[in-house]
Amino acid sequence: MEYKAPLGVKIEENGVIPGAKKLVRRLSDLKGYFQDEEAYEKLLRENPVVYEVYAVEQEEKDGDLNFATTVLYPGKVGKEFFFTKGHFHSKADRAEIYYAIKGRGGMLLQTPEGKAEWVPMEPGTVVYVPPYWAHRTVNTGDEPFIFLAIYPADAGHDYGSIKEKGFAKLVVEENGEVKVVDNPKWKE
């Protein structure tokens, strides 16, 4: 039997995991995701980084675990706060754990039938993403929102239906307050 080597790694203050695979998502990678297309096109001239992911991933095998930090930058497109794309797992019954490290935000979760839930997150919050729920994180603050995700190595990402239909709820700023409102364009 060949055993893998254990690994201990310290997450840096800025959310970076040394030696991890880095993925950068800019606004241009999120075309079609935000409600306000005019505000999107305007901000696209700057094409800001919306989030970075630092992932330590294993082979896609049953029983193993991946982990990744995400640094989700503060910002808005129109009224809507910056968010991650959001996904179901390709193996839809795979669960996931998130742990908030820095900043402020929350998670939108949604069943395949379109039942949406909002879970606020601040440093120290643990979120359990049950099997079958799509999940997207949102930065509602004015500093980077940094969190750790731990997920089965064979979970995979299924972006399809979220990219097409979005979430049933939006997280917006209204009169200086964070509001979770119904998505007027939501189609079941």
Ligand SMILES: O=P(O)(O)OC[C@H]1O[C@](O)(CO)[C@@H](O)[C@@H]1O
């Ligand atoms: O894959 P998305 O929806 O862009 O969100 C990125 C985050 O979600 C994960 O895929 C985990 O669910 C991580 O790799 C990362 O923390």
Ligand SMILES: [Fe+2]
């Ligand atoms: Fe996930």
